[in-house]
Amino acid sequence: MIMTGLSGNELYCLAQKGWLPGNIVVGNSVHSLGIVRSFTSGLKTLTGGEITSVTELINDGRHAAIKRLEDEALSEGAQGLTGVVSELKSISGMMEFLAIGSAIRTDTPSGDFFTTACSGQELYCQLDAGYHPRRFVIGNVAYALGVGRGLTGSLRMISRRGEVKEYSNLYNHTRHLALERLEAEAIGRGCNAVVDINTRILPFGTGVREMLMVGTGSFNPALGTLKKPVTSELTGEELWNLTRLGYAPLRLVFGTSVYSIGFAGGVSAFFQSFGRGEVDEVTRLIYDARENCLGHIRDEANQIKADGVIGIKVFVYEIGSGLVEIMAIGTAIQKNSKVSTESEQILPQSIIRDRDTFFDETAPGQGTSFQSRQLARG
Numbered sequence: 001m002i003m004t005g006l007s008g009n010e011l012y013c014l015a016q017k018g019w020l021p022g023n024i025v026v027g028n029s030v031h032s033l034g035i036v037r038s039f040t041s042g043l044k045t046l047t048g049g050e051i052t053s054v055t056e057l058i059n060d061g062r063h064a065a066i067k068r069l070e071d072e073a074l075s076e077g078a079q080g081l082t083g084v085v086s087e088l089k090s091i092s093g094m095m096e097f098l099a100i101g102s103a104i105r106t107d108t109p110s111g112d113f114f115t116t117a118c119s120g121q122e123l124y125c126q127l128d129a130g131y132h133p134r135r136f137v138i139g140n141v142a143y144a145l146g147v148g149r150g151l152t153g154s155l156r157m158i159s160r161r162g163e164v165k166e167y168s169n170l171y172n173h174t175r176h177l178a179l180e181r182l183e184a185e186a187i188g189r190g191c192n193a194v195v196d197i198n199t200r201i202l203p204f205g206t207g208v209r210e211m212l213m214v215g216t217g218s219f220n221p222a223l224g225t226l227k228k229p230v231t232s233e234l235t236g237e238e239l240w241n242l243t244r245l246g247y248a249p250l251r252l253v254f255g256t257s258v259y260s261i262g263f264a265g266g267v268s269a270f271f272q273s274f275g276r277g278e279v280d281e282v283t284r285l286i287y288d289a290r291e292n293c294l295g296h297i298r299d300e301a302n303q304i305k306a307d308g309v310i311g312i313k314v315f316v317y318e319i320g321s322g323l324v325e326i327m328a329i330g331t332a333i334q335k336n337s338k339v340s341t342e343s344e345q346i347l348p349q350s351i352i353r354d355r356d357t358f359f360d361e362t363a364p365g366q367g368t369s370f371q372s373r374q375l376a377r378g
Contacts, residue, residue, distance in 0.1 A: 005083060005102040007354045010120025013347060014082075014104060017127050022078045022103030027069030029097045031061045049170065050177070051208060054142035058210055061097035062086050062138055066115070069099040074113060078103035081115040082123050084136045086214060088202065116216040118196040121350040122236025126195060128342045129243040131218040135189040139182025139213040141174045142204060163292065164323070167258035171325065172296070174211045175199075175254055182213045183229055191217035192226045197233040197252055199329070222338040223248065232331045234311055237351050240341060242310075248336040250306050254329040255296025259289040285324065290314055293328035306332035 004021040006014070011021055066086065073081050084101035101115065116123055116133040123133065178199075186194045197215035204210045215231070223230060232239065232249035242249070293314065301309050312330035 005100070006104075006120050009349045009352050009354060010082075012349045013124035014120045016347065017124055018106050018108070019080070019104045020106060022073070022076060022105050024100065024102050025069055025072040025076070025078075025081070027065045027067065027072060027099040029061050029064035029068065030091065030094055031057060031097065032094050049143060050174070051142045051144055054204065054208060054210075055140060058088070058097075058142055058204065059138065059140055061088075061095065062099070062140070065097040065099040066136060069101055070113070070115060073101070073103045076103055078105050079109055079111075079113055080104045080133070081136075083119050084115050084117050086136075086138065086212075088204075088210075116196075117198065117214055118216055118236055121352070122196060124347065124350050125236030125240040126216070126218065128346075129240045130220045130222055130339060130341070131193055131195055131216075131239065132220070133216050133218050134191050135186075135217045137182055137185040137189065137191075137194060137215055137217040139178040139180065139185065141178045141181070141211045142208060143170070143174050143211065144207050144209075162259060163289070164258045164260050167323070167325070168256060171256040171258060171327075175256065178211045178213045179231065179252060182215060183231060186215075186217035186229045189217045191219055191229050192223045193218045193220050193229050193249075194231045195234070195239060195249075196236065197231060199233070220248075220339070222336070222340070233329065234331050237346060238311065240346050240350075242333065243339045244341050246335060246337060246339065247307070247333045248339045250304050250332040250334050251300075252329070253297045253300045253306075253309060253332050254327065255293040255300070256325060256327045257289045257292040257296075258323065258325050259285050260323055286316065286326070289324065289326035290328070293326050297328055297330060301332045304332060305334070307334050309333070 002021050003023050004011075005024045006021050014021070066084070069081065069084070080103070081101040082104055084099060087098040087100070089096040089098060102120075104120075111132075112134070114133045115136040117136050118126060118133075126133065182194060182197070194215040194217050197213055200212045202210045202212060215233075217229070230249050231252040233252055234242065234249065239249070294312075297309055297312065309330040309332050312328060315327045315329075317325045317327075
């Protein structure tokens with residue numbers, strides 16, 4: 001009997017490429033931060049920036065769980081794993097690193113065992129567009145904002161309205177560093193592309209965050225040999241459509257700006273908020289920050305000679321009193337006459353998003369199924 005996390009739509013799409021379902025498989029690894037590493041982390045949070053010992057701990061834990069996931073799948077005769085997710089759970093002061101995926105197999109085995117972050121529908125689209133999966137890849141950075149950096153930022157907040165470069169530089173650095181590590185891991189696996197990238201910022205202890213990027217390291221013969229893999233956060237169907245139009249992704253591009261309203265601006269906005277009408281101070285702040293972010297993306301795209309940037313998303317977060325982070329992210333693309341799709345039309349089943357059918361409203365955030373976590377990526 002097969003016990004799989006794949007949905008009916010995923011099964012149908014994979015069958016078109018000759019893939020059959022296997023069992024859902026799990027890998028885990030439980031770690032303790034340790035007295036020494038905790039002490040080192042505590043000192044590092046005074047100045048801010050990357051906490052190397054914590055980055056290594058998290059990276060080791062995630063990879064150990066994935067290795068056990070792969071071993072379990074191989075022991076069951078699987079040729080691949082799809083929908084791989086990497087989670088981190090807190091258990092009695094220890095951290096459990098958890099990896100889950102659904103095994104797949106074929107009646108005519110060929111090629112090496114692979115793992116992929118994408119759902120069955122997205123895997124169909126990627127295969128049809130020429131992107132053949134090799135390995136689930138990770139890039140991460142554990143970092144602290146830092147007391148020293150925070151004090152500098154606080155002074156800037158009091159003195160004037162505008163960008164707080166100490167924060168902007170830290171956020172931009174961690175995001176690009178995570179991407180560079182993702183790219184390096186993909187190159188080490190013989191990949192020339194990383195597709196289906198998912199970006200998350202996760203808490204890890206007091207004052208520490210993890211910038212995590214995961215994706216599918218793939219190889220597309222049409223792209224040739226590259227020093228740095230192309231990277232994209234486009235969904236499977238978006239990548240298929242892009243390929244059909246004769247374009248290929250170049251790189252995931254992003255920019256972050258952290259802005260302060262400033263003491264005077266903050267007070268002014270505070271009093272204006274009691275009445276009706278637009279709060280001009282905040283309007284100008286958010287507008288300026290968005291333009292600054294898009295400027296970062298434009299500059300980066302120009303540097304790599306992109307034809308354009310698609311799928312741009314802009315996020316706004318309040319990260320402190322009077323302090324706002326604006327982040328923009330998108331995929332730079334370029335015309336490429338060598339890329340093509342195998343099919344003339346995309347399958348309808350590949351663009352259907354399956355719905356959740358179980359909800360536990362007594363425990364918010366605890367009732368998300370493995371399948372819905374996979375499909376929420378698209």
